[in-house]
Amino acid sequence: MDAVSTLWYQSTDILQSVSRTSLLQHYLPASSSTTIDKRRIVLSTLSVVFGSYVLWRTTVRQKRRPNSEVKAVSGGLPFLGHVLESSHDSLAFINRCKAEQGPAFRIRLLGQDLYVVTGRLIPEVYHNIRLYNFHEPHHEVLPIHWMQELCHGHKFKGEHIGPHDRQPAIYTLQHYFKANQVTIFSKRIQDGTKITLERYIHVSPNEKKVIPVSDIMPFMISQVMSFCLAGRKAGTSPEFVDALVSFTKKVCRAGVLHALFPEWLAVPIIKGFFSVEQELDLFMEMLVPEMEALLNENKDDIEEPTFISKVLFGFPKANGEMRTPEEAIYHYPGMALAAVVTVTPTVLFVLYELAYLSTSPFIEELRAELGQLEEWTPESIGRNKLLDSLMREILRYKVSAMASPHRVMADATLSNGQTIPGGSIVITAPYDSHTDSNTYGVEAAAMFLDKSLPLDQFDPYRFIYVGDDSKKSTSIGPDYLAFGLFSRACPGRFFALNMIKYIVAELVMKYNITPVSTGKRPKDSEYLGTLRLAPSDPLVFERRTN
Numbered sequence: 001m002d003a004v005s006t007l008w009y010q011s012t013d014i015l016q017s018v019s020r021t022s023l024l025q026h027y028l029p030a031s032s033s034t035t036i037d038k039r040r041i042v043l044s045t046l047s048v049v050f051g052s053y054v055l056w057r058t059t060v061r062q063k064r065r066p067n068s069e070v071k072a073v074s075g076g077l078p079f080l081g082h083v084l085e086s087s088h089d090s091l092a093f094i095n096r097c098k099a100e101q102g103p104a105f106r107i108r109l110l111g112q113d114l115y116v117v118t119g120r121l122i123p124e125v126y127h128n129i130r131l132y133n134f135h136e137p138h139h140e141v142l143p144i145h146w147m148q149e150l151c152h153g154h155k156f157k158g159e160h161i162g163p164h165d166r167q168p169a170i171y172t173l174q175h176y177f178k179a180n181q182v183t184i185f186s187k188r189i190q191d192g193t194k195i196t197l198e199r200y201i202h203v204s205p206n207e208k209k210v211i212p213v214s215d216i217m218p219f220m221i222s223q224v225m226s227f228c229l230a231g232r233k234a235g236t237s238p239e240f241v242d243a244l245v246s247f248t249k250k251v252c253r254a255g256v257l258h259a260l261f262p263e264w265l266a267v268p269i270i271k272g273f274f275s276v277e278q279e280l281d282l283f284m285e286m287l288v289p290e291m292e293a294l295l296n297e298n299k300d301d302i303e304e305p306t307f308i309s310k311v312l313f314g315f316p317k318a319n320g321e322m323r324t325p326e327e328a329i330y331h332y333p334g335m336a337l338a339a340v341v342t343v344t345p346t347v348l349f350v351l352y353e354l355a356y357l358s359t360s361p362f363i364e365e366l367r368a369e370l371g372q373l374e375e376w377t378p379e380s381i382g383r384n385k386l387l388d389s390l391m392r393e394i395l396r397y398k399v400s401a402m403a404s405p406h407r408v409m410a411d412a413t414l415s416n417g418q419t420i421p422g423g424s425i426v427i428t429a430p431y432d433s434h435t436d437s438n439t440y441g442v443e444a445a446a447m448f449l450d451k452s453l454p455l456d457q458f459d460p461y462r463f464i465y466v467g468d469d470s471k472k473s474t475s476i477g478p479d480y481l482a483f484g485l486f487s488r489a490c491p492g493r494f495f496a497l498n499m500i501k502y503i504v505a506e507l508v509m510k511y512n513i514t515p516v517s518t519g520k521r522p523k524d525s526e527y528l529g530t531l532r533l534a535p536s537d538p539l540v541f542e543r544r545t546n
């Protein structure tokens, strides 16, 4: 999950929504000229405080740097740093930085220094998990537990997890969501997708409709996800699904406020406008009775285990006790959020590429292959090589220019001899690796690179030329960083791809999906180089009859 990327994406939205809503009205009723004066005073005070804070972040905290330290890239504006350049054309920006400073360089975004590593240096960061801490920066940008504590802590406190204890949510995924285990979700992926298509895409046979895919996709994915992670009752409840979408949006927005503003300012805004108390109440109200009922059954006998039931029964807490239903459910919103914010943009990318491939033979070939499957399940669809090649290519090509923030826990020396000071944030440059033939090695180049389009172009057939399993959409490596690397690699990837491929296969077989206008494909949106999203234009869905 690439959390830092939500930062810029949400910030404009937040500032707009905060100013649109009644923040000032709430504190400053507008009735007289005295009130207007008071408003001015408060606004000026806020501006001075915020301005001083920004100045402090950009100047006072600067310090002397040793010669061996990774060097800063030239250019950039005060406070904004390289925001404009990295948002305008992130790939050109990375190339310029590499040309100027080599494989590691320092950039500045919104008053924050970021150390960027490229190519062969990336695995070093993923490998040394003690030196490069992955969780801390993610918790800062997506402060899920902090939000749970802030908005719901007066009603329920999650279990204490020490730094050396197993993380219940991650441990559950690592042990119960392996490639050969995710078949337990198959029936629910199928049923959830069916209900979702009926609920969100109403197109009769031979009818054509413009569908706002980027608006409805978070709901569609949240629904199928709820089926699997929280159970059928949750998955069929529109309130539950809407609460998950709303929880996700609010936490992303709170993450921006939390990262940009001091806590004394962020907390009242978040409590006033982005509180997730109602959503967390609803999750508890709906799920606790189900989990209590499960506790009375034989736990080995659960017909359709969920993420929550695995946290409840899978393994004890650090003190040896089993979790209560509330303690198990506490881990659900964060995991569901991680799943929704990664799967939704991936499915949207697939739909846009398919829409713009609608006149190429690829779609018909894919339909012909899928049409020959003897059974229509996530497993059989998952084994289709053409669809797998499409998925790996989407995740290879659509990855953002910069991703995966890690906190450097002590002064660190990279293998090129350069150093990164302890306490800094280091990020990786995955798109650069994915498009550099040096990362693929000689064998891969001989095996498939010479048969496909150049690496900086999209080619859905690219990975069907591979003879072994090393280049499947779930197989990680330095040439495919979409799911991270080593022990920190995404433990939800087998489940995610099973689900995404099934949803995509259903859509491809049921609909002709085309762009609204036949002009040039609109560009993907890029924010700060750390987030890449498919265009938000709607697409045309035509119900197929054969």
Ligand code: HEM
Binding pocket: 001, 002, 003, 134, 169, 170, 173, 335, 338, 339, 340, 342, 343, 346, 403, 404, 405, 481, 482, 483, 484, 485, 487, 488, 489, 490, 491, 492, 493, 495, 496
């Ligand atoms: C296409 C979909 C997905 C993508 C592209 C993706 C990507 C990633 C990446 C890149 C990481 C490593 C962190 C980093 O390098 O910044 C990660 C970690 C993680 N992902 Fe995913 N992910 C996806 C789906 C999911 C799903 C569906 C779940 C849950 C069911 C999930 C749960 C997690 C968790 C818990 C971690 C943290 C692992 C740890 O800390 O060791 N992901 N994901």
